[in-house]
Amino acid sequence: MVNPSSSGTNFPNEKDFEDEEEESDENMEQDYDNYYDDAFDSSSDIEEVTVLPTPHQAPGTSTSRIGTTNNEYFCSVSSSELEKIKQIERKIEAGGKEQPCSICLCDLEPNTSSTLPEDEVVSLKRCSHIFHKGCIEMAFKSKMQCPLCLTWYAASFGDQPMDATMRVSQMKGKVPGHPDANGFHVISYSIPDGIQTAAHPRPGTHYSGTSRVAYLPNNKEGTQVLKLLQLAFDRLLIFTVGDSVTSGAKNVVTWNGIHHKTCIIGGPSCYGYPDADYLNRVQEELAAVGINKDLL
Structure with a gap:
């Protein structure tokens, strides 16, 4: 569920962008510095707020009824x-x-x-x-889904660790490719270390947690994607536990196929903006796991 707590948070530096799945080029540092000077007036432009309450769903309701209803x-x-x-x-x-x-x-x-x-x-x-x-x-x-057309017949749930948290804040600034945006929605995920359950590859084995920061434009479509991501998070679909394809690390928390923008600039190659088709793509990825705007 979304953690409503708020604390004074400075804009994330480059270490917040590090990800065994998604690493930006080292030469982006100077570009970031120049962008900050142009896009933001001061550190006071970062405002911690809680937005868009996430619906709370109980895992395990998607398939248990088959055969009786x-x-x-x-x-x-x-x-x-x-x-x-x-x-x-x-x-x-x-x-x-x-x-x-x-x-x-x-x-x-x-x-x-x-x-x-x-x-x-x-x-x-x-x-x-x-x-x-x-x-x-x-x-x-x-999977409660038509094998032919992929229409969903019940809510889907993943195996994301139950103690993960998702915090949303607002940040002023220019969003490359989205001139209508009033700054950014900043999503902060935190997943502590834990022990794998029966839903994970190696039950009883320790796994390493992680923290992630992602960005969405604060406009109509970006806000809709935020709501969908919150629903996907509450249904345990954003992260999973397993092995990292990129780094080879075993028993770690990884993304679960729903792509996030972990940088604010740099374009698709750096997992940042501008990326004209990103909001459409991520909604398609969400729809593939049963999360669409009809649920909002």
């Missing part, structure tokens, strides 16, 4: 309805080839001689894709 996610498909669907597919597919169940690759024709519930053909309620009941139930145990 199937009707919430899919409904049965009769033989006549299935034939209508197949007729449409024959017109769409080149050569008139019928589509099998995309999970088991077997024919979707209901087995009328079978009394097994897993042989039933069902249609997902939100996207209408059809599967064998047993196939989609098995898929949902891993």
